[in-house]
Amino acid sequence: MRNFKNSTIYQIYTKSFQDSNGDGLGDLNGVTSRLDYLKELGVDYIWLTPFFVSPMNDNGYDVADYTAVDPSFGTMEDACRLIAEAKLRGIGLMFDMVFNHTSTEHEWFLRAMKGEEKYMNYYIFRDGSPDLPPTNWESKFGGNAWEYVPHLKKWYLHLFDVTQADLNWDNPEVREELKKVILFWKEKGIEGFRFDVVNLISKPEQLENDEIGDGRRFYTDGPHVHEYLKELVRDTGIADMVTVGEMSSTSLENCIRYSNPAEKELSMVFSFHHLKVDYRDGKKWELKAPDYQELKSLLETWQMGMQKANGWNAVFWCNHDQPRIVSRLGDDQNYWKESAKMLAACIHLLRGTPYLFQGEELGMTNPGYPDITYYKDVESTNYYEIMRSQGKTKAEALQILAARSRDNGRTPMQWNGGKEAGFTEGTPWITIPQNHEYINVETEKEDETSILNYYKKLIALRKESSIIADGKIEFLYQENPDVLAYRRFNEQGELRVFNNFTGQKVVLEENVAGYAVLLGNYEDAQESQAGIVLRPYETVVYRK
Ligand code: TEU
Secondary structure, X not given: OOOOOOOOEEEEOHHHOOOOOOOOOOXXXXXXXXXXXXXXXXXXXXXXXXXXXXXXXXXXXXXXXXXEEOOOOOOHHHHHHHHHHHHHXXXXXXXXXXXXXXXXXXXXXXXXXXXXHHHHOOEOEEXXXXXXXXXXXXXXXXXXXXXXXXXXXXEEEOOOOOOEEEEOOOOXXXXXXXXXXXXXXXXXXXXXXXXXXXXXXXXXXXXXXXXXXXXXXXXOOOOOHHHHHHHHHHXXXXXXXXXXXXXXXXXXXXXXXHHOHHHOOOOEEEOOHHHOOOEEOOEEEEEOOOOHHHHHHHHHHHHHHHHHOOOOEXXXXXXXXXXXXXXXXXXXXXXXXXXXXXXXXXXXXXXXXEEEEOOHHHOOOOOOOOOHHHOOOHHHHHHHHHHHHOOOOHHHHHHHHHHHOHHHHOOOXXXXXXXXXXXXXXXXXXXXXXXXXXXXXXHHHHOOOOHHHHHHHHXXXXXXXXXXXXXXXXXXXXXXXXXXXXXXEEOOEEEEEEEEOOOOOEEEEEEOOOOEEEEEOOOOOOOOOEEEEEOOXXXXXXXX
């Protein structure tokens, strides 16, 4: 295994990366054709989102066959070629295991629907009358989390879409089936796994109504989750591979256990608390300006807590479920380049393994879709209807989607300024923003000061500096909401990182005499002096 602490992991949303056959959908051969770009960027691993057989109600997170390639993405030969070609370039692949649920088109579920008891035990079925779901739990995509099956006179649980039925991990046969999936892909030569919402797999034995919430407190980091993870890792021999778990609404205490090497669970975890600082009262579909003080204190709590107990974070701003960070915490109009670079340095220099989501390295923005017909994501289309039925006007609902929709992160990779951004020769499955004319790989490669070249520097720096890869972290200016600042240090030296999160000048009484500027996002980064003046969205990294 490579050292995952000095590695950078690149996330590819397969459907939106590169189309190779003109059908408007990204595919495996498309990914293979772009490996040289990723090698040049310097990334160590690719996390590839699901390309398995699926009815695509949730773009592949509804898996109908875990060990077969969906024809829209290519063939098994294409997958094997991708793994081999990546390996030749020193890049390891991580595949995405969606084990909390299967598609309702999976053979197991189809057989359960026929009333086969063995397969009914693979899922979470409960008796009940047609008008009263077993609990009041809510689906993450809106509505009640249970679906009634008239001919079985039972309800099944789906924490996500109605076509994503939750698996019953308490059944040892289910756990054995999933281990076989891991072994199947492991034998194909991949180097790691990402586990989708893996902290939701263990539901309590007694299911009860949630009088104060949507039910998540009962099944999040559930009763047997650590035991089941340990078993999965032990029996598939993946303790030495790179693994990351996506942890929904988790706690620090649990994340320490998931990622502390002594526990032999996972290499690292994604947690999302820092990406809710613009949710009003914690509600995704209610807008609020980002609370930077809250962002700072969440990052600090998690960084310090994980450090203290030997846990390890995946550090990230973007993925296929999140809006684009430069449109969210930066200023994609007036300080596009500066704020994108500041956000890059800020996250890449934290303690943890950075994840870079396709197009983030270009400063790709939210597309600003003007109408509901542009949206494809099941969560967005569901919530549009919900918001409308709750009395929001069309314009209000669209404004919220423009900020919150998962489709914001799913627009195709912008390779060049030409038609459809070089993503496809056909019609893309989702509209590409006009700004691909200047935000694209071709243009940014040529520009030494581009966001792309800045990311390249950050990725290379991590390889050169043990301070970045594995140094300690301590936060500075905790009470100042305008800057996020911290120091990283070990026996090799010290870095001081200052990030101005505002569009105004910020003055800090900081003595950096004796330090040199290692990196900045303005052409003329200041040399060390007593006191620092940070320009709008400026980031400066000092080194001693
Ligand atoms: O996401 C889990 C998850 O809880 C959130 O992404 C959720 O979809 C959103 O924040 C609700 O507002 C994972 C995958 O990353 C996502 O793409 C899948 O849709 C989901 O699991 C189900 O498999």
